[in-house]
Amino acid sequence: MIKIKDKEFVPFISAEEIDIRLKALGAQISKDFKNDNPIIIGVLNGAFMFLSDLAKYLDIPTEISFMKVASYVGTDSKGEVTDLIGLESDLLNRRVIVVEDIIDTGLSMTHLLKTINTKNPKSVSVATLLYKPDALRYNVEVDYIGFEIENKFVVGYGLDYDGQGRNIPSIYQLK
Ligand SMILES: O=P(O)(O)OC[C@H]1O[C@H](OP(=O)(O)OP(=O)(O)O)[C@H](O)[C@@H]1O
């Protein structure tokens, strides 16, 4: 068990399980985008660890860039998304893969896809490490999922509780 601020969390997905899953996802994405030189857009802050580990398992030419949005305060969605760092890459006629740490209500990804689609990319795919089907309130099509999880708050491996816990190498779940 670990304590972060006022909350207790229990071990949920180990670093070894994450690594095994990332290897498989990396192989699948490499196969699907073999000749496409995709642009991968990581969503800060949460996706920094997932994308840096996943990228090592991609054996295709690719570009990596980032956007930053925020919608959570503590364990709750504010219900609106704030843009903090915008897109700098030219996406015209490029294949794009958006990489998130988690799709929870789907609000952030819906907002991101709207922004990305204004740049006229050739295609847009979505990869997320964690997906909470029971929490989804906005319909998002997801192409690559690391783990489907129940609707409980999680921390670690990039994910925070009130700014803390992103550096933990595995994933913990609210007790
Ligand atoms: O599907 P949703 O309900 O929108 O939740 C998912 C989003 O929430 C988290 O971001 P947050 O706003 O906490 O910013 P962060 O990545 O900097 O932690 C996470 O990284 C996703 O972007």
Ligand code: HPA
């Ligand atoms: O379960 C979660 N943990 C951390 N950040 C999040 N952002 C959306 N859902 C979560």
